[in-house]
Amino acid sequence: MSKVVASLQEAIRLCGLKDGMSISFHHHLRNGDYVLNMVMDEVSKLGIGELTINASSLFDVHLPLITHIQNRTVTKLCTDYVSAGIGRWISQGILQEPVEFRTHGGRPSDMLLGRTPVDIAFLAVPTSDTMGNCTGKVGKSACGSLGYAFPDAMCAKKVVVITDNLVDYPLQNWSIPETYVDYVVPVEAIGNPAGIVSGTTQITRDPVGLVMADLAAQVIRYSGLLKDGFSFQTGAGGASLAAAKFLKEIMVKEKIQGSFGLGGITGYLVEMLQAGCFQTLLDVQCFDLKAVESLRTNPRHQEISSIHYASPTAKSAVVDNLDVVILGATEIDVDFNVNVHTDSSGYLMGGSGGHSDTAAGAKLAMVIAPIVRARMPIVTDHVMCVSTPGRDIDVLVTEKGIAINPAQKQLKQRLSDAGLPVMDIAQLKQMAEKVTGIPRKVPRGDRVVANVIYRDGSLLDRVYNIP
């Protein structure tokens, strides 16, 4: 018995792809992914159209998708994130129907609840056996965790595994079991390793970034949360990584034994694991080779599905037990609402990812950003797009000082008592405006190009076209 089929085209035919169906992709191969384009080329050749693509994220490597949108092979997108190149096209109004942006926890939740049915899931996997037991931990295109692919495998009517490392049955240490898989397609290469994971994610050397990182670590230190059992997530931005490095030094020095590091995992979190800062890493996505290697070899570094990571309708998810998360922002307003969807000109160039999931779950959700970026103040009166509601953001850390959400009175007291430069968020706005002047209002069109859907399925905000 074997599920191996000779070509992608045959798998598509066997799955019965028809006009108007919904197909899904995960983003573990990031900007090195070949699979989405490979599938869409075949679909296009078959003359099938009016499709919905439900992708956990889209990167600029997927720019050929624009042609498929222009010729109406694809007429709707659901995604948690878009890179700037794809985002610009969406902002210019290439799709008639608004893009649906979800969060990394909301996407699996909506899939499992049947709100976003998927007809065929195409899973790019670095290693699979002939029956579809598969993993991202090994293979020439190893990406580590396949966390975001689990809901697709579990929910899609048909599931196609596409791999460049087909092995004998049964694969040991599968991530996704054969029970969910219909077909296995061996191909030459599922991605470009250089784009899948970076060799090492670089810590910032920028002095402004280092000041922010140091302040961020101090905020955590004095938050009352940094004690045995501490749990932590941070992004892969340079300043966030520097904050993790400073945090590690504090934890090692003070012999604090945390419980878990979470999220997209970098080598810096692996070093914290190795240094005894955490009991375990819970990994929904690997950002660099060190993370992939650690997931493969260290039993204390474990893969989790995006459901387990952040679904708001699971019986519980790891974000519910998170102490501290460090987050980015393109804008934050005086009510602490955060924008990570659009740039300062209003063009789409991001998305929630796990931003609002972790912010909702964490006891301390910290945004870290310089007060001025691209000659624009980071703090505004109203963000152009609410990606994460201000009620879930506890503190903004900038190089000039930190601002605390007024709802967090105890935290404000603690950080003030510790001598940290606590100020009003409006002060940070004014400081920036002294440098930049008061920014012009960005012109926006009257067409909705994207709906931002909160993790609970409600409409959080709309994004308009740029005329």
Next chain:
Amino acid sequence: MSKVVASLQEAIRLCGLKDGMSISFHHHLRNGDYVLNMVMDEVSKLGIGELTINASSLFDVHLPLITHIQNRTVTKLCTDYVSAGIGRWISQGILQEPVEFRTHGGRPSDMLLGRTPVDIAFLAVPTSDTMGNCTGKVGKSACGSLGYAFPDAMCAKKVVVITDNLVDYPLQNWSIPETYVDYVVPVEAIGNPAGIVSGTTQITRDPVGLVMADLAAQVIRYSGLLKDGFSFQTGAGGASLAAAKFLKEIMVKEKIQGSFGLGGITGYLVEMLQAGCFQTLLDVQCFDLKAVESLRTNPRHQEISSIHYASPTAKSAVVDNLDVVILGATEIDVDFNVNVHTDSSGYLMGGSGGHSDTAAGAKLAMVIAPIVRARMPIVTDHVMCVSTPGRDIDVLVTEKGIAINPAQKQLKQRLSDAGLPVMDIAQLKQMAEKVTGIPRKVPRGDRVVANVIYRDGSLLDRVYNIP
């Protein structure tokens, strides 16, 4: 955040148990299980009744259940297996509604398809964290695999984890994730280790058993299946284990590298793994301490869910790729239909378990039994109960000779060519009858006490009461 509640009674109350609901249990603690009785005592105290119990198996340790049936706390049973003590009560007609017997693959299949909805699953687990990430691999009541508990966790509306080893969040190397769990109840002991797994499962020393075991190994050797990539399942009966031992000797001598050993795992399969006979063991249930230890420490020994093991409606299951399975029988008829539900007097004392699942999947399904047992011939004209249809049984091995299903012409030729004592199944029947005489027909009542439901959900046979 924590899901820990102070008592089982509180968990039952929080789950909203009401008259007429369905509750489920798994059988990994086997005849050492305390949890089913513990739960039923609380349920009984609360005065709730007319319940359905859906258990993956029931053992004599669960005999207190009879009282709960007598006072109508429980009015329906679904199970894959009953031990003789429970079986006798059922055969005497204690339940008005017939017991539904399923297979180990059919049970999860029917649960996932919504045919047997479960309101509350009570999971006995040897180790859990405060959010319900749990495993059977560690803890004072370690039972190894929790394979049969997965569908209950995935499908039940409410899931209660009952554990005697509550650990800090997050547990490393969970089997069942918190995403499925509602409440965690710490108790003094979930079971009696002496009844959970045996120290060592004993190989037969009975000369008749050794003859059968040797013949069974020869059948496998000459079946054409014993080559690199070979896969194998056997039960924990003494002759089956002896067959595994003889098979191991052949494989080691002939340097045959099999792919996987499957099923309920004993130390004998662990030894085959260690000797290089298999690449991996796929473990739905551990039968002895050596299996538990191996599952905990050897990454090539892996836990599988009962869905992955045998579900006929999963996209595929491991049984679909199985080469050889060795099975038992209380009776086999001249059409190769096998009975594993009732004893020679017609009393229930078993059940399919994985019998018909593996028989359906395996390329070679072999039944091993002495021609006479308890002074009754093993071969009959018609089995009292069809547990596994004859079309799925390929060969019967006895100490007096082997009989091949007439549909397997090539196999018959191969084994005859190899000089093995191939005979007609009717000959084996006659041989036995010469010793025992022609057995009297067992009297049976006119009330159906059990329905045997095949793995696809269809009714395979009925079992009648014993008057």
